[in-house]
Amino acid sequence: MWSILLNSNTQWVLLSTAILGIAAGTIGSLAYWKRQSLMSDALAHAALPGVIIAFLLFKVKHLFVLITGAAISAVIGAFFIQGIRSSTRIKEDTAMGMILSIFYGFGIMLLTIANRTSGNQSGLNNFILGQSASMVQSDVWTMSLLAILVVSVVVIGFKEWKIYLFDRQFASGLGLPLKGMDVVYTILLVTTIVVGIQAVGVILIAALLIIPAVSARYWTHSFQAMVIISALFGGASGTIGTLISAIGNGWPTGPFIVVLAASFFIISLIFGKEKGILVQYWQMKRHKKQEIIQSIPTSVLKKEVQ
């Protein structure tokens, strides 16, 4: 049973999903503090119509064309969200929910049309749930490039990202090019999303962007540590999820990765060193004990001594 781990295909999938997980966990931490976790999900869903339109327009299955289509569609989605938010009274999360469902529904409709005309051969269906099992050597390179890009941009400008997320106004006062950083951030996010979608699908990439970052929050009070832990959780979800799915008979990889990520979250929620439920419960108990000891009047204590 374990011999399957020695096989090239398993290794390709392992590496690809692990590296993608690291990249997603990293950029996901930034999205978390921008209060835009839902945005990752909205953008992932908004990318779908772009993929199909690109396919229908150019009639090629060339990955680069489809990914570009996905990116353009996602950016248009972001544009609409911004537009709704600034010109109507609708709040951001409502706007995101709207664009998510509208674009995604539109995408599914286009998918039906595409499937009827050129059939499932296009592989467009894989953009929804992904097909991690068929990853090959070239996918490992692609993911590595992505991860190197994301991680290096975040690490090099780490203190700049910190202030950009913590105190935008002060950052602007220091001369930090906020608009420029907005663009870089969006590029990193959209790139991660569209590269991730072609491998693991819309649903899963959103999970990798959101869950590891949230889980990391429960373990630390340092932003640096949170980004690192988030990347680790993302990578671990990919690795362990792939491992488990490889061992089973015909088990699909994608869902297992999501389940792993969710498990990390639940463990973090309960056992997290800084904010976990269990830890807070113990702390409270300890405080109560101290209170009780302190509230015993000294006269009583004196009596005891006598």
Add this chain to the structure above:
Amino acid sequence: MNEVVLEVKNLTAAYQKNTVLRDVNFQVEAGSLTGIVGPNGAGKSTLIKTMLALHPVLSGEVHFFGSTYKKMKKRIGYVPQRGSVDWDFPTIALDVVMMGLYGQIGWLRRPTKTHQRMAFEALDKMGMADYANRQISQLSGGQQQRVFLARALVQSADIYFMDEPLAGVDAATERAIMKILDELKAAGKTVMVVHHDLQTVADYFDHVLFLNRTVIKHGKTNEVYTEDNIATTYGGSIRLIGGRIGNVVHPVKQ
């Protein structure tokens, strides 16, 4: 006379569809400690934000040290409202103060031990040395304000803008902050503070700017801090308690 460090001419700004500032004109001299006061919605925060290019200008000009904001950024320090930031963000007090040094550290460079020392000293000045490694979410309101102030100090600016730094802080913090402001003034720096408490203006500031969408009156405290000016700014009737200004009653209509 002292050098004019800040000059505002015919400044107008809007917030969504409402004009919040109209025709604001004033000049500020070096070494002055000015309190900006006015009722709610008077545009005090907007004034600071507009001057610091955080809010769009509809018309008018702002000159710092005879030049534009962009060119003089390094000489300007800003302490925003405490509520403008998410204090849940995972970082320690020392890190926040270090942010004030980013301009000096340089973009994309790592902070050095020297910078760390400077940040620590600023915290010490604010009486927060013991809290340098404390998570900011664990600080009280007053302590957070001191961290913000330390961050501003470390910028070594020539003019400082502060948005309600004394709001919601304990008495000890209030004293500490005002002590620092006096030291800044003694060193020849200029400070402009949006102040929430009309009663203490005379105690703390040598200049007052009465603002209600436009400048009602601006000048030395002992000259302009009068019942009339207050009444005009706040548009309501005032009750005098023991000769000092007591409660200001705002009418229902503005």
Add this chain to the structure above:
Amino acid sequence: MITFSKKFWGIILLCCTFLLAACNDKSATNNEQKNAGKDNNKKITVVTTIAQIGEPLSVIGGDRVEVKSLMGPSVDPHLYQATHGDIQTLENADVVFYNGLHLEANMVDIFEEIEKSKSVLAIGETIDKSKLLHDENNAVDPHIWFDIDLWQQALDAAVDQLKEYSPENASYFEENKVKYFEKLQQLKEDTKKLTEIPEEQRILVTAHDAFGYFGRMHHMKVVGLQGLSTDGEIGISDIQNTIDTIVKYKVPAVFVESSINESSIKAVIEGAKKQGVPIQLGGELFSDAMGKAGTEEGTYLGMYRHNIDTIYTALKGGSNTNE
């Protein structure tokens, strides 16, 4: 901010206009369909799901029928979702034929409904049950068109249905049917060339288990990456098992299918190569769908021959016994 929102609403308006225009187009085609049905009321409107049913019937029915197949080339019947337009087409038909045996998995309810008011026949289900293949979970293998004899029986049942519907054309249909069945027998003869493939190379590795009947008929071992249906994500073990089979039997070539995305087969090829088996892509086979209408591969006979030729060329050529 004001100009931004004007631009924004402008774009929304533009999108709405395009959508409306697209919708109008669709309703026009529907009207055309309806009128076509009414004009040629002499021809029997036959609607089928897969073209493997439709094309032979159009030959047998000749100019007395108008055949329309809902699922064109490259369409996967396992996953196909009927649209409102399809349902209209079905309702305007005189006779409806489908494969059944759970091939058109998402249309079961539709057929149950239409059966009530129309002549509907699942030709696959007319076959003697003992002749059907099952997988390890006892699910029925619906890909019966690859067994020429079984398919002949199924088509026969369809022709009977046509005769029943239109007795005045019965003898015409019978005549054409006999001619067509002769061609089927000729096809059967032509498949004998597969026996030239050496025993150890008679393994057919494809994207899904569509060739069970093919394998049984031509004495070949068949291995599909996916099971009987293309529904569901492929697992790592699926890929690995296929590679293991390839390595074990030193299979010279694998095949992609016209209705299925080829990335999984490509992964199998790359994985096998890594393990030292220089497996080739043998070519594209027609499994659930046939070729483009109007071409040779768009006919049942042409499609079958294409598969035979492709398999023959790929497997008869060298073997992989020496690295």
